[in-house]
Amino acid sequence: MDSAPVPDRLSPALDAVVTRFAGMVRGVGWRHRLSEADVDEVMQQVRIRLWQAQRESEQISRAPASYVYRTAVSAALDLMRRRRAQRTDRTISLDEPAAALPDRGDPHDDLAYSELSQMVARAIDQIPASRRPVVRMHLAGHPREEIAQLLGWSEAKTRNLLYRGMDDLRERLKELGVGWERTA
């Protein structure tokens, strides 16, 4: 299914809508490190589906932008379902390389660094569930405004839960013997 040819017989008007939509997805997506391969795969499916449906559906000509958007979401969900099925089938090879980690030069440093990173992960897992995702987003570099927008929260609520979550994390780390340089 993934290797199906990309149809080139969309009407010029519909083709322009699809092209604009793909450009917007890329424009939004690159800031979040979105995979271009994913976008390409979804948009290829969108073209195929539109090509198959354009003669039969009046909705396309009535509201092409809305139709393209809904088709793209549907294609993306199908792509994800396929990937999950493939993941379930996949066996793990003992020869597969481990995730690339920065080489810190000294094996002892590597080990200590690795232990410390696992300790941080465990400490985060122990933060109360209501605050943990906010802390994860913060540590992944997402701005507070973005967290608030995603969760539909006010800026004050987001700030409050983030501060409390970071306090929780500091406490957990202190319990594990990890000190703190300064308050964040």
Added chain:
Amino acid sequence: MGKDRMSVPRLQELYAQALARRGEAAEGCVPPEELLALVRKEGSEERRLQVLDHVMGCQACHREFELLRALEAAGGPREPATVRSIGRRIMPLALAASVLFAIGVGLVARNREGDTTRGGGTALVLLTPGAEAPPAQPVTFSWRHSPGTEHYRLELLDRNGTVVFSQLTPDTSLTLPAALLPPGSSYRWWVRDAMPGSHLASPLRALRIPSK
């Protein structure tokens, strides 16, 4: 471990490494429909927080979440908020969609003109390498200093957009060993201000390591 001192940038670095070590897919991945519900703010807050917690700790789900988020931002009826409210009150759906696209195309065009960063501020300027680097040799990534930036984060992404290397540094260059960049591989890379909340970042730049 008692001598370890922690700071937010260090914590971010350690967390990134913990995620990288965890691998592509974590246990208990959420169905795609729940990712979409999170993006659309549908369902109970408790469940959305559970889904988000998993998404932020699972590279595979995070990648899919970002795809849905981009689709929604590009064409969904919820973004941007100002246009959404006008569209709901005044215009029929088709017209609202047209306005969304017109604004969106404008934003995309603006983004392309300036090669912008998150938040639209001045971009960090990348220096080396160019689009291609010789195989089997260390590669030095460098960029121009930005006043006010204390730490930079260099990230290297593979063809699928997965972060394969991430490093925090106070310097304006970082050299990666040849072993990390095998011949015949392609990447994209960027540098951003590591301070939480900062929108300062470089554009993404492609990098190819030709076969020997």
